[in-house]
Amino acid sequence: MLKQMRFNGEVVVVTGAGTGIGRATAEAVAELGATVVLVARTQSKLDEVKASIEKADGKAETCAADVSKEADVGKLRDFVQSKYGRAKAVINNAGNNFISPITDLATEKWRELIAVDLDSVYFMCRDFIPLLLKSDKPSILNVASTFAHIGNPHMPVYCAAKGGVVSLTRQLAVDYGPKGLRVNSICPGPTMSPRVKGYFDAGKADPKGTLQKVMLGRFAECDEIGNVAAFLVSDAASFVNGASILVDGGQTIN
Numbered sequence: 001m002l003k004q005m006r007f008n009g010e011v012v013v014v015t016g017a018g019t020g021i022g023r024a025t026a027e028a029v030a031e032l033g034a035t036v037v038l039v040a041r042t043q044s045k046l047d048e049v050k051a052s053i054e055k056a057d058g059k060a061e062t063c064a065a066d067v068s069k070e071a072d073v074g075k076l077r078d079f080v081q082s083k084y085g086r087a088k089a090v091i092n093n094a095g096n097n098f099i100s101p102i103t104d105l106a107t108e109k110w111r112e113l114i115a116v117d118l119d120s121v122y123f124m125c126r127d128f129i130p131l132l133l134k135s136d137k138p139s140i141l142n143v144a145s146t147f148a149h150i151g152n153p154h155m156p157v158y159c160a161a162k163g164g165v166v167s168l169t170r171q172l173a174v175d176y177g178p179k180g181l182r183v184n185s186i187c188p189g190p191t192m193s194p195r196v197k198g199y200f201d202a203g204k205a206d207p208k209g210t211l212q213k214v215m216l217g218r219f220a221e222c223d224e225i226g227n228v229a230a231f232l233v234s235d236a237a238s239f240v241n242g243a244s245i246l247v248d249g250g251q252t253i254n
């Protein structure tokens with residue numbers, strides 16, 4: 001393994017770390033030697049991930065927070081600041097989806113999803129940049145989606161929010177690249193997280209239709225996204241800045 005992929009106990013904050021892509025990402029950065037601060041709303045899920053990381057000789061801390069809420073993000077920042085004084089990387093992964101054509105989309109649902117998928121990234125970046133700038137070669141990784149780049153039926157608010165994440169990422173890379181802070185987004189294609197499995201189990205989406213568009217003909221496992229995410233916040237990716245990295249099995253090429 002590349003030496004630059006290793007962390008030396010530095011702090012990496014991962015939001016939405018209780019399940020799915022966030023959990024896989026947290027486990028990957030912990031395996032590479034980071035101290036991971038696991039963030040999600042449900043403490044019991046965080047405790048489970050922490051135990052699994054520690055069982056594999058990794059280091060983890062938990063902080064329950066709803067990252068769509070400004071006050072919660074402020075408390076999370078204060079927790080990291082008082083415990084560690086700085087952060088090497090922040091991975092803004094928490095997110096959700098809501099499937100509805102725009103003509104049936106209630107304003108509160110629009111606002112709810114924008115709050116989770118986009119406001120959270122704004123709060124996290126704003127509050128954590130001062131802590132990141134205290135570290136050597138810091139970075140932010142925002143988890144967007146292929147649907148930031150292509151349209152998908154009945155996902156107006158998700159596509160808008162993830163497009164906003166990619167655009168905000170690029171803008172922050174312009175402002176903070178000169179200060180040594182890298183800011184990137186990762187755009188997963190269809191990934192079999194518990195949430196996505198739930199859509200298929202409930203008949204809300206058709207896996208066959210989705211897979212026809214993915215050239216590898218299958219869903220990603222969560223760790224196939226988490227591994228790339230861990231690489232992108234490591235020093236091995238030290239010249240990747242302002243990029244939107246597609247990890248989609250070839251979904252967007254055809």
Ligand SMILES: NC(=O)c1ccc[n+]([C@@H]2O[C@H](COP(=O)([O-])OP(=O)(O)OC[C@H]3O[C@@H](n4cnc5c(N)ncnc54)[C@H](O)[C@@H]3O)[C@@H](O)[C@H]2O)c1
Pocket residue numbers: 015016017018019020021022039040041042065066067068069093094095096097116143144145146187188189190191192193194195196
């Ligand atoms: N699974 C996919 O196919 C796919 C594809 C592209 C992008 N993504 C993105 O990847 C990210 C993770 O998705 P996933 O499929 O693993 O979902 P998931 O629902 O399995 O995991 C999301 C995690 O975020 C947490 N979370 C949600 N809202 C939160 C909030 N307000 N505050 C704190 N934590 C919150 C959830 O509790 C959960 O632990 C999301 O941003 C999603 O949009 C997923």
